[in-house]
Amino acid sequence: MKAFSYERPASVAEAARLAAERPNARFVAGGTNLLDLMKLQVETPSTLIDVNRLPLAAVENTPEGGLRVGALVRNADLAAHPRVRGEYGVLAKALLAGASGQLRNKATTAGNLLQRTRCYYFYDTTKPCNKREPGSGCAAIGGFNRIHAVLGASGACIATNPSDMNVAMRALDAVVETVGPQGEARSIPIAEFHRLPGDTPQVETDLRPGELITAVRLPKPVKGVHLYRKVRDRASYAFAVVSVAAVIDKEGDRVGSARLAFGGLAHKPWRVEAAEAALVASGRADAAADAALAGATGQEGQGGGNAFKIPLARRTLRAVVADATRA
Incomplete structure (x- = not known):
């Protein structure tokens, strides 16, 4: 250090x-x-x-009926909050699927938003990585890339966003609140907060220099069954190979509305509104998967590559939709 x-x-x-x-x-x-x-x-x-002394650790009701979650709210506290458990179940489930109890007691809402990729080559300073050292290359392309992106990647970077919380926040249409060095406040929809790599994978978010996250605002609760399914290599303390955050509301025997967000597939939480529309129109998980996974491409690499994620994401979505329609 x-x-x-x-x-x-x-x-x-x-x-x-x-x-x-x-x-x-x-x-x-x-x-x-x-x-x-x-x-x-x-x-x-x-x-x-060190921002730990700042007054950013409250969870408050908003006038619109939603929640405002302070940047310093710990993951364990947020998962246990009565309104989060009762009305934003997909978020509570995603938080509890992440890391370990000890880490959830320390990790914060803002920190989780900014969590960096777990790409092996990003962590290995002896290997080229455009995210760590722009212009040096991407060792994951053609390397051990089993955990890497099949959507939204570029020739410069195929890393994925590792956060469980971010996937649920994307499904809920959260908004990130910030304050800049001149006191200017901004509200950034989470759909725009994380960036795809393009030619600048080192630029991971829409934050400006000096900008501090102060809170995350959740809109009023979404009616439906809240589910988070995480597929990982071991039962605990592992990052998602594929995950699905879903809020699915039934109208009789059919799907009335749906929100679907995927983790483990891209540089940011992956949500395609066309996939949600396809699920509502057809009631078929495969129709939604076709739309969500359009353009997905596996990488060849040492140890077999990551193309298996594409059918795995399809099967995971099928399981989530089946659980929701049985509920």
Whole structure:
């Protein structure tokens, strides 16, 4: 780990100002991802800005009937919140599917939004990685890429977003609230918050320099059966190979409405509204999968590549739809 300076601001405005003034500064709260990256010298911030003392740890009702979740709300606390458990079940289930109990006690809402990829080559500083060192190449293309993206990838990067929470937030149409160094507030729909890699895989979100996440706003609850199914290599403490977050409402024997978001397939949570429309129109999971997986491409690589994710995502969606229609 390289040497760094440490700041503990007393206000949101001071935190954003410090981040804008200090080159290569990073905010830190739980540190469950950042500190690991610092130990490996994947991340080498000049300054850590500790935001734990800021008043950003509340879960509040909004006038519109939704919830405003502070950036510092711990994953365990959010999963256990009565309204989240009762009205935003897909989010509670996704949070409980992530990491371990100990990590959920430390990890924060904002930190989870910003969680970085678990690509082996991103973590290995001896290997080329355009995300870690732009222009160096992507060792995952043609390498061990079993966990990598089959949708939205580019010739520069085939990494995936590892977060379970983000997939559920995408299904719920969450909005990320931020404050900039001049005190300017922004609301960023989560659909626009995470970016696909394109030619700049090192730019992972829509955040501007110095901008601090202050909260995530959830719209009023969506009626229906809330489900989160995660397929992984072991029963606990593993990242999704494929996951599906779904809110499916039945009207008699047919699907009346649906929200579907996939994890483990792309650089960002993957949601295709055409897939939801196909499920409503036909009642068939395969019709939804055809739309959601349009353009999906597997990679050849050492150990067999990742093309298996495409049929696996289809089967996972079938299981989710079957569970929802039985409920």
